Amino acid sequence: MKNTFPLALTFLTKVPWPRALRAESRDLARSLFWFPWVGALLGLAFTGVWQGFSRVLPLPAAAALLVCCTVFVTGGLHLDGLADTVDGLGGGKTPEERRGIMKDSRVGAFGVLSLILVLLVKFAFFLAAGEQGWRYEFILFPILSRWGMVFLAFLSDYARPEGGLGQAMTTGVSPKTTAGAGVSALLLAVLVLGLKGLVLWAGAGAVIYLLSLYFRRALGGITGDVLGAANEIVEVAVLGGTLLLS
Numbered sequence: 001m002k003n004t005f006p007l008a009l010t011f012l013t014k015v016p017w018p019r020a021l022r023a024e025s026r027d028l029a030r031s032l033f034w035f036p037w038v039g040a041l042l043g044l045a046f047t048g049v050w051q052g053f054s055r056v057l058p059l060p061a062a063a064a065l066l067v068c069c070t071v072f073v074t075g076g077l078h079l080d081g082l083a084d085t086v087d088g089l090g091g092g093k094t095p096e097e098r099r100g101i102m103k104d105s106r107v108g109a110f111g112v113l114s115l116i117l118v119l120l121v122k123f124a125f126f127l128a129a130g131e132q133g134w135r136y137e138f139i140l141f142p143i144l145s146r147w148g149m150v151f152l153a154f155l156s157d158y159a160r161p162e163g164g165l166g167q168a169m170t171t172g173v174s175p176k177t178t179a180g181a182g183v184s185a186l187l188l189a190v191l192v193l194g195l196k197g198l199v200l201w202a203g204a205g206a207v208i209y210l211l212s213l214y215f216r217r218a219l220g221g222i223t224g225d226v227l228g229a230a231n232e233i234v235e236v237a238v239l240g241g242t243l244l245l246s
Contacts, residue, residue, distance in 0.1 A: 008034035012146060013042070014075045029172025032150045036185040039146035042073065043139030043192075050138055054130055063126035067119055081228020082118060083111030088219070095220040099159060102225055118232050125239040132246050140192050141238040144204040147185035148234040149227045151205060154178040155212040159221030166224030196245045200238055207237050 008031040009015050049069045053062035071079065084102045090110030092098030101108075107115075129137065150173065158170040182205075189197030211230055215222050222230075 004028075004031035005034045005037070007031040008038050009041075012038045012077075013073055026168070026172055028168045029174070030177060032153065032169060032173050033177045033180045033184070035146040035150050036143050036181055036188055039143035039185075040139060040188050042142040042146075045073065046070065046142065047136060047138040050126075050130075051135075059127055059130040063123050063130060066126050067123050070122070071119075078228035078231040079115055079118070081225040082232045083107050083115050084225040085223075085229035086114040087111040088225075095159070095218065098219055099223070102223065118236060121236055122239065125236070125243060128243055129239070129246075132243065134242075134246070136192055137242050137246065140189060140197060140200065140242060141235050143185055143188050143192075144201060144238045145231045145234040147181055148204055148208045149231055150178055150181040151208045152212055152222060152227060152230050155209065156215065156226075157221035159215075159219045159223050159226075166222060166227055169224075169227065170222060193242070193245075196242070199245065200241050203241055204234050204238055207234055 004027050007027055011028065011031065012035065046066060046069065050062065050066050053065050057065070084104075084107075087104070087108040087110045088098035088100075088102035091101045091108060149169075153166070153169040153173045154175070156170055158167045160167070186198070186201050189201040191197070193200065208230065211233065212222075215226055219226065
């Protein structure tokens with residue numbers, strides 16, 4: 001079977017896709033297995049950035065630069081999905097109206113507010129993490145958030161009748177791929193934080209399950225934007241949960 005790890009890495013980060021390789025929609029669905037592992041690489045990178053900045057800068061400055069790093073390395077992909085999703089949910093009254101608003105490339109007031117709030121909360125959580133003396137805890141939140149996208153894709157139908165990028169993920173993800181990603185995320189979580197990692201893995205899964213129910217009612221399913229929004233929501237939830245358990 002084709003190695004789909006490079007595709008997962010390219011999809012979730014700014015790492016470019018090798019020109020010599022061709023990717024099809026089924027490859028994207030298979031690459032979901034690697035999402036928690038890409039999250040682990042991101043977590044290691046964030047840990048290194050934090051360790052470097054926090055040694056030479058005041059904690060608020062280090063927290064702000066870590067927020068910037070999380071945005072830069074992903075190209076703001078998930079934040080864009082969050083803004084579009086919140087615009088649709090805030091501006092439409094029916095699932096059709098909401099999906100129509102989400103397709104608009106312009107960012108509305110609801111979307112801007114969601115970006116400000118989520119980045120502010122991340123900054124506050126990173127600052128609090130520094131005050132608690134976090135080290136390896138930074139590895140966990142991108143692992144569980146990327147796994148959350150896989151789980152949400154498995155639980156949900158694709159909302160747009162005309163199709164879209166997220167359709168390959170929601171219709172193509174198999175139980176085997178989902179189980180593999182879930183077990184990978186669980187093992188990584190336990191490796192990083194032991195029993196606390198298990199609790200946070202279960203909590204992230206519960207959040208995703210509730211989101212799947214909500215988006216089924218509000219949008220008739222999910223889209224690629226919703227997957228990005230879910231990533232941001234789970235990141236914040238895991239950061240907050242880790243602070244509570246620390």
